[in-house]
Amino acid sequence: MPAVNNVLVVGAGLAGAATAIHLAKAGIAVDLLEIKPDIAAIGSGITLQGNALRELRSLGVWDQVQAAGYAFDVTGIRAPDPHGTVVAEIPDARTGGPDLPAAMGMPRPELARILCERATEVGVKLRYGTTHTGLAQDEGGVDVSFADHSTGRYDLVVGADGVRSWTRRALGVNLETRSVGMGIWRAFGPRPASVTRTDLYYGGPSYIAGYCPTGEDTLYAYIVEDAQDRSALSPDEQLATMKQLSQAYHGPWDEIRETLTDPSRVNYTWFETHVLDEPWNRGRVVLIGDAAHTCPPTIAQGGAMALEDAVVLAELLVERDVLDQDLWDAFHARRYQRARTVVDASNQLAQWQLDHVQGDIPSLMRSVAILTSQPA
Ligand SMILES: Cc1cc2nc3c(=O)[nH]c(=O)nc-3n(C[C@H](O)[C@H](O)[C@H](O)COP(=O)(O)OP(=O)(O)OC[C@H]3O[C@@H](n4cnc5c(N)ncnc54)[C@H](O)[C@@H]3O)c2cc1C
Numbered sequence: 001m002p003a004v005n006n007v008l009v010v011g012a013g014l015a016g017a018a019t020a021i022h023l024a025k026a027g028i029a030v031d032l033l034e035i036k037p038d039i040a041a042i043g044s045g046i047t048l049q050g051n052a053l054r055e056l057r058s059l060g061v062w063d064q065v066q067a068a069g070y071a072f073d074v075t076g077i078r079a080p081d082p083h084g085t086v087v088a089e090i091p092d093a094r095t096g097g098p099d100l101p102a103a104m105g106m107p108r109p110e111l112a113r114i115l116c117e118r119a120t121e122v123g124v125k126l127r128y129g130t131t132h133t134g135l136a137q138d139e140g141g142v143d144v145s146f147a148d149h150s151t152g153r154y155d156l157v158v159g160a161d162g163v164r165s166w167t168r169r170a171l172g173v174n175l176e177t178r179s180v181g182m183g184i185w186r187a188f189g190p191r192p193a194s195v196t197r198t199d200l201y202y203g204g205p206s207y208i209a210g211y212c213p214t215g216e217d218t219l220y221a222y223i224v225e226d227a228q229d230r231s232a233l234s235p236d237e238q239l240a241t242m243k244q245l246s247q248a249y250h251g252p253w254d255e256i257r258e259t260l261t262d263p264s265r266v267n268y269t270w271f272e273t274h275v276l277d278e279p280w281n282r283g284r285v286v287l288i289g290d291a292a293h294t295c296p297p298t299i300a301q302g303g304a305m306a307l308e309d310a311v312v313l314a315e316l317l318v319e320r321d322v323l324d325q326d327l328w329d330a331f332h333a334r335r336y337q338r339a340r341t342v343v344d345a346s347n348q349l350a351q352w353q354l355d356h357v358q359g360d361i362p363s364l365m366r367s368v369a370i371l372t373s374q375p376a
Pocket residue numbers: 010011012013014015016033034035036039045046047048049052130131132160161162163165166167184269270271288289290291295297300301302303304306
């Protein structure tokens with residue numbers, strides 16, 4: 001008998017969808033609540049590291065992910081010079097194991113669609129376009145009220161509702177999310193044939209310019225600058241700003257720049273960070289993924305950490321037969337320090353760039369690769 005019979009998962013992102021799939025596969029009744037009316041509507045791309053791919057495979061979606069994404073095993077480092085000169089080609093660690101690629105680019109909506117279809121297939125009840133409005137727990141369960149005036153009682157509530165978690169707020173958890181000091185322009189568009197892996201351009205007028213192939217026909221490109229208030233810009237002005245910043249970068253960027261024509265595919269956001277001290281649960285409500293820890297995407301590990309939280313939590317809930325302190329201790333022992341180490345490393349990389357300091361990036365990347373190569 002698993003430790004729980006019915007679970008409410010709040011948020012159908014990577015953490016929430018993965019939790020829901022694993023629990024439902026084990027025969028647990030799962031409601032998956034998503035505030036957006038359609039999660040697969042729009043979005044940019046995501047870089048999934050090998051350890052994220054390992055967890056996606058455990059969900060039973062590897063074939064679909066592989067078919068939709070674009071795998072690569074080397075990251076290029078290019079100079080911000082007139083030729084976009086390649087200065088290094090660094091083999092990426094295969095953190096998911098030798099039988100999985102080191103990294104894969106994916107369109108986010110496609111990944112969301114694959115996960116939600118899998119959730120439905122294994123019996124998860126997906127509820128779009130609504131949220132919870134009240135949580136009240138006692139020894140035996142959590143009473144939940146919903147925005148559509150329905151109610152439910154669950155053995156466990158999993159708050160996987162992202163960086164600004166509503167569930168975290170409902171628990172009264174006081175967590176300050178801090179701006180890292182960087183903002184990122186991202187654009188989604190067609191992939192020129194010359195883009196077959198991620199290349200990073202360090203320096204020039206921005207901190208980083210880069211791109212990642214997300215499929216045979218698509219990529220996302222990005223430019224990282226000092227965080228600033230860009231909210232007054234119209235979509236056309238946003239597009240023009242990103243194009244203008246990209247002028248310093250050449251090689252494949254020259255082709256990418258030409259394809260930057262659709263303002264609706266350009267977006268700007270700040271890098272933010274936080275780590276919630278353990279415990280991540282308050283009784284029968286637990287926070288996972290970005291709700292508990294958020295890192296800037298400098299090593300592209302946020303998605304992997306969210307998936308790992310989900311897999312470890314679900315594994316413990318299925319293997320144990322009581323939801324007790326022992327279970328929570330085991331969960332935190334496997335998740336807290338690992339997630340904190342990854343967040344700290346991601347912040348360190350950002351800080352070196354903000355301070356214009358030549359940090360020991362190879363050694364930092366090596367230590368993260370050693371850690372994340374071990375299954376969570
Ligand atoms: C600019 C940027 C680039 C990034 N690039 C990468 C990358 O390349 N690789 C990588 O691994 N990570 C990347 N990350 C980090 C990654 O996106 C996150 O770590 C990951 O998405 C976290 O997953 P999650 O499921 O915890 O949260 P989310 O993906 O945020 O999902 C939360 C879900 O909860 C829903 N929700 C929110 N509130 C409610 C509510 N009240 N009720 C119901 N549902 C709700 C949301 O709509 C959403 O669907 C990036 C982050 C940023 C900001």
